[in-house]
Amino acid sequence: MKICSCLRYFKTAKRSNIHPFGIRGLSYTHDTLILGIETSCDDTGVAIVNGAGNLLGESLYSQNIIHLRYGGVNPVIAHELHRENIDKAVQETLRNARINIENIDAVAVTTKPGLLISLQVGVKYARFIANRYHKPIIPIHHMEAHALVARMYSDIPFPFIVLLISGGHCLLSIVNDVDDFLLLGESLDNAPGQILDKAARRMKLRNIPEYSKMAGGRAIEAAAKYVKNPELFKFTSPLLKNRDCNFSFSGFKNSLEKKLFQKESEHNIMGDRVIPEVNDLCAGLQLAIAEHLAVRTERAVLFCEKKNLTSGAHKNIVVSGGVACNDFIFNSIKVIGDKMGYNVIRPPPKVCTDNGIMIAWNGIEKVRKKCELSSTIALSDVDPKAPMGKNIIADVIDANIPVKVTRLKKLYNIY
Template identity: 35%
Template sequence: MSEYRVLGIETSCDETAAAIVTSKAADGARFAPGKLRILSQALVSQIEDHSPYGGVVPEIAARAHLDILDSLVRRALDDAGLTLEGIDAFAATAGPGLIGGVLVGVMTAKALALVTGKPFLGVNHLEAHALSVRLVEPVTFPYLLLLVSGGHSQFLAVEGVGTCRRLGTTIDDAPGEAFDKVAKMLGLGHPGGPRVERRARDGDPQRFPLPRPMVGRPGCDLSFSGLKTAVRQTVEKLGRPTEADINDLCASFQEAVAGCLASRTRAAIRLFSERHGTGRPLVIAGGVAANTRIREALDAVARDCAMTFHAPPVSLCTDNAAMVACAGLERLALGLTDPLDFKARPRWPLDPDAPPSIGAGRARA
């Protein structure tokens, strides 16, 4: 066999998704990075369900996944022109994430694997993000990854499938969470990232002198809680911000985040290069990687440091099933399948050997 077809399922937060990805390449390889093909994608967002609450409600998310997932799997199969017998393995996000939703996806994939007699693949959601760039670009190991999303922020040396070494992480909040909180302060609604970026386009990024936490400190850890506090204090001083005030504050906040990430990425590159040499790829992934200004800042850093810069398409930055199927393909090609008693995990670090984070900030405790 020179081809695999994997059906991936994503239910870790507020996106319900199913996708089928094939590994068929011109050279006949079972897995060739950058030469995979998405046969179908089906996704339903729960944004409207959670908007009244200003964030994701786990119970609502789990019930929504349960209601819609079967029909999305059927749609993915129909769009690809396949039946269950045409699928070689079933992959699902098995953690980390909201455990109720994760269980819906895992149990669905296990059931499909059981009735078809095909392999089951429990995929780490963070690794799916980490490997997503290899779906569309021939990025080879090792590479330096900045993984930034609503719940995660870390620098990782991605040395192979299942092998990541953490170089730095947030000591408190993730940037995506900061974007959401700032949007809430300004009355922009949920999700915050795209709304803040949209308003920032019409703003002055130099108007409000916001701090750049952790810049200049040893290592490459990150922090965003102080930046959130500075935005809140600015809003309080403004009283009732005008539309122009909101645009300028969004632009200033976005510029501060981009500046922090750029500076800490330079520090991470130094640490990464000590072990892996220079000229390796720099990759950004996760929901915040969809932000245009942050991409521009990281691209400039890569050029300055003689590295190539890579980012998945915007559609593959936010949670999706194609990246889960891609990670499943990587594992399947190496024979790394999982038993049907594999347990879903609300927490699942990419680097299990990283030192404990307790005491370094509330989110790391």
């Protein structure tokens, strides 16, 4: 069902005073229908999920290829493309699901964190639907949605540990419930996906035809599969003296640039040419990042065991976010899980990256939990830097738990 043209929507959204209409009771059933809208960064994702966890329809407009030429996400261009794609994505999702907008029970929309002007596009559209069709709005925290989407595909009881790794975030948390998160550690500087993307650009992987249309992290993983010597380039692991679960990745980029400059000088590499050891350099960087993630995750497990935060027969670690699609990194966390007696679970790759499915599912989780719904939402509620849950990083530091780095180069033998 056509809602309105994109241009008409944005004109309407600017002049409308969204009025409270009183939220009708919304009870959870297997037939509950949630429309999810995700515009936190550079992907316009929309999906419809029912209370039974079935995906009825979806649409995803990725901007990846466009932003590759800019060397990263350009917020202004991302905003304009969201404006261009949001109406098309919603209409396409409704057609795929064979559902009229009137049959939707609520609209779940990402309100935090992310790029401010990108988030606003999704929120404005959700407000339009809420106003015109009298639907409640469910505000969604982007990272909480990443953490919970695995429960749509696997039986994962609370509590569980989650490692969220992406181009914008890196954190460890305990998930006690749909709306109860304890932050164990976070990145002190860059996110791993951001470093992988920058490293891929510096290594000029785009000049190799088979990697030219891949995102940076994916290109590095693909190139690393052809490694000859994964220890040809060694990277110093950061924060080894810090007995916490925080992360730091900026040093990897600086170290890679030094190693690359040395090899380019040695081989007299100029212009678009790539160093002959590029596969080994990709493997070395990937290995160092994986070991850094693994050692912090192991300390998180030990802390949770010490504080009885993961009691019960089911002990699970969920790995989600765009970087979770990297099989080498995921298998590295599985090594830690096997060592500590934990199941390590990853949602399907299509929902590890940003998408509307995880937003719609988080809406289902909140309806089932009877979390508060809204009749509208203010643009002032959009928060680009929202924290995730209650911060207990100081408690982790006070626990002072020593952990040795688990060496993971053997994982390259699986290729």
